[in-house]
Amino acid sequence: MSDCAARDDTAGEYTADEMMTITAARTLAAGMTCFVGIGLPSAAANLARVTHAPDLVLIYESGTIGAKPGALPLSIGDGILAQTADAVVSVPEIFNYWIQPGRIDLGFLGAAQIDKFGNINTTVIGDYAKPKVRLPGAGGAPEIAASCREVTVVLRQNLRAFVERVDFITSVGFGDGPGARQRLGLTGAGPQRIITDLGVLEPDPATCVFVLTGVYPGVSVADVKSKTGWNLEVSARLAEIPAPGPGELSALRALVAAEPATEGASP
């Protein structure tokens, strides 16, 4: 990550991944309910919970509602999630009663590939029948993307990941453009931001195509364009996103450094 490392007067050196996670955490408001995937989304959501949004409700697809892990879990079903949850429900229940009716404010997803309409691929790179890379597949993402009130996607930006058209639609963003979500009967508003290691992209309300709305300190628009596989337009209100504050950075590092959850057995 040293290629994007930057210097900040208050917080010192930080990596592009740290900037990405902190930016994602800042978008989470106190009191929200947030459906969390493992990896970058989980790190960001837990950072928000231990900093500015202590009452953020984290929901993992293992059925743990209101989990409050002190360290980042390795899987969505680590014991620490069940032990700190407000409620633990079955897997059919988490999808049918909690996601499907639109009870969750925000779905927080990762992706292997994403396109200009915010469609997500986590299934295959290349042809489905003869893939170049076989990826893990859908998991809970298709229904999270369909039915959470809105979606945030977090992933590192490069030409392999940011493509004109995904090789496979695992989870629908804006489909083939305006009106597609309504035609498909998808009840949530869809992806409202893509947070990367370079900046933030948001959908143009008229075209549903993602445009650049924010860059990190030291990142140029040309950098971002060169790592985007579609003709990336730049918003008239392009902002420079503030560098991490010292509190944010130390909280994130403490979370990452905390001993991985070994809970599961009785004390």
Added chain:
Amino acid sequence: MAQIVSLAAAIGAAIHDGDTVAMEGFTHLIPHAAGREVIRQRRRDLILVRMTPDIIYDQMIGAGCARKLVFSWGGNPGVGSLHRFRDAYENGWPGPLEIEEHSHAGMANRYVAGASGLPFAVLRGYRGTGLETLAPNVTSITCPFTGEELTAVAALRPDVTVIHAQRADRAGNVQLWGITGVQKEAVLAARRSVVTVEEIVDQLDPRPGAVVLPAWTVTYVAWAPGGAHPSYALDYSVRDNDFYVAWDAISRDREAFTRWLDTEIRGEVPAR
């Protein structure tokens, strides 16, 4: 009525070559000891069903037990790829592997339909995704009341479901708690079931939030303490995250995997 037997006897009696087998447990309570016993008994041509194939099916696929995998997320959680699954699917080693993939919501609802004795379940899902056109057990359906277009998924009816639980009593009543995933539905959807347990007790103390499977819904109960490892059993063991990380190197290479199979599985003392 559940019979309490050894793990080897339970697997031997319940699982036959060519069966459709669901071994469930969502990160927690994964029935690994049973999976190893299936490998040891050299079952072949199984249709393996599981939301998250995980290390348990990576091992069974690498050992040549499976001809087809039905799943919704096939990775090593928090670590990366399932290399044995990918080698079988992409390169046909040790044999070809057919796949059928779904979303978690689709798989969960397929078990619910099976447990409910219904031919299908209805959900809002799959629409607009590549999965909608791929999976043979997914189609659209019009709501007879509102006219809304919804998705129908066919019921899952495994020949056998295998799960791991914390406890059973001597009559074979089973109790599990913590993250209980889709295990109740998977057992009730299946024709036969095997439950391995950490402990067999005289009496099951009531536990808030626990799932209880009465003895008459279970075919075999087998005592297999530590039988979830490297997964865990809440209040008995912890998730061995180091093993999940270590599995990446073992499974990446055919020789390393074969060595693991020879020393850790085929050389293991047979289960009681």
